[in-house]
Amino acid sequence: MSRRSAVKSARKAKTEDPSGIAPRQPCPCGSGKRYKACHGSAGGVVDIPVARPFDGLAAECELIALREFVPSGTAVLPLAEGDREITLATVLPMAAAALIRADGVAYVGLQVQTRSNDVSRDLARAVRWALDAKPGDVLGAVGPETDPGDKPERLQDLLDPKATLEPTVHADFGWWMPEGSEPTGEVALSLERANGAILPTERIGAAAYWVDAGEKAHLRWVRPEPEDDLLAALARLHARGELGLGDGSRYAGSFRAHGLLVPVWDLDRELHAREWLTGVEELGARIDAALASLAAEPLTSDERRARDGLLGRQITIR
Structure with a gap:
């Protein structure tokens, strides 16, 4: 190696993070700071937040609305494959990540406490769980420990990217329960609190x-x-x-x-x-x-x- 090449390699090693992100580039987390002053600093977070988790999906705007400010809403997910219909929901009982109603209807929740810095990845984990779960099953939360395989999926891997969502906005959370059934215990209390907090x-x-x-x-x-x-x-x-x-x-x-x-x-x-x-x-x-x-x-x-x-x-x- 020539002396000039060796010097350039040494400089690159000093100025580039193992992630491949140059220190003076904007941080991928979307903070507006340079990488070296944000997630590239000493002790920076390894799991970089995804600033635009639904990018690339025609349903991006509706997904954001349902996650951030629609109180009670549902929409059938346009899955690219799979035999089971999965319904996306704003909030589920006890803020569950997913559940299968007693009648077999499968729901995945949007307004949940995330376990990673990528909302899209957590939703994909919940969808994968719901595809195989049984009536009465409840998934309280998702995280890396619930990945179904070695390669974590994102929502973009599971949905038809060109398909839009057609949400239904509900006046209350009665859809939590199968028709004709009455909630009991913690579900009844959660339903009462949720209905009381709804903004029309x-x-x-x-x-x-x-x-x-x-x-x-x-x-x-x-x-x-x-x-x-x-x-x-x-x-x-x-x-x-x-x-x-x-x-x-x-x-x-x-x-x-x-x-x-x-x-x-x-x-x-x-x-x-x-x-x-x-x-x-x-x-x-x-x-x-x-x-x-x-x-x-x-x-x-x-x-x-x-x-x-x-x-x-x-x-x-x-």
């Missing part, structure tokens, strides 16, 4: 949910676009006075969840959820048009100021 919710568009929070109602809308592009489009509409859904609505801000942006609007709660359907459709068309215009029309100074204002109303929850 309706789906009024793709990954768009009306929620009655008491003093006011909200629209929470998980959007699939890259954050910078979506913010620019929202800023363009805001500068034009076109960011609302009509009278009685106001853009409130946004939060980040699992790698995507979720804009939120305050709504007049005196109006029924269905009365906002047209407003959501028209706003969606305006957002699409604004996104399409960005390549040919850079933001104006007024639109850049509007974007800065929108940035100040963001939070990250996952």
Whole structure:
């Protein structure tokens, strides 16, 4: 080896982590920090959090909504293979990871305490368990110890990536029990507590949910676009006075969840959820048009100021 090659190899050994990630690169966890100041630091976490666990799935936005803010909802999972139908659920009794009802209906829960830094991997573990479980079986939690084989799977390995979800939003958690049966013991207590905590919710568009929070109602809308592009489009509409859904609505801000942006609007709660359907459709068309215009029309100074204002109303929850 030449002296120059030896020096380059030595430098590479000093500047590259065993993971193959250069220290000055952004950390894969999505924190915004450099790798050397985050998970690449001394004592950094080996299991790097996956910032966008449902990336690559057409159902990504609905999965995020069901996990983060829909109280009682179900959707049949579009499995790529397997003979058993698996229903995805927001919450199961005692926050179980999965269960098979006495009548054989198989459920996998989304709003559970994760045991790893990859929600997609934990869900895949629960799905694999549910495919082989028997009526009455309950999986309390999942983790590395429940992997069915040597190669851990992710939800992306089990679902049809092009298939969307068609969630059903329920007024309560009565679907926990087979028709005609009555809950007892801990299940009855869990059902009572869960029903008491529900905020009235309706789906009024793709990954768009009306929620009655008491003093006011909200629209929470998980959007699939890259954050910078979506913010620019929202800023363009805001500068034009076109960011609302009509009278009685106001853009409130946004939060980040699992790698995507979720804009939120305050709504007049005196109006029924269905009365906002047209407003959501028209706003969606305006957002699409604004996104399409960005390549040919850079933001104006007024639109850049509007974007800065929108940035100040963001939070990250996952």
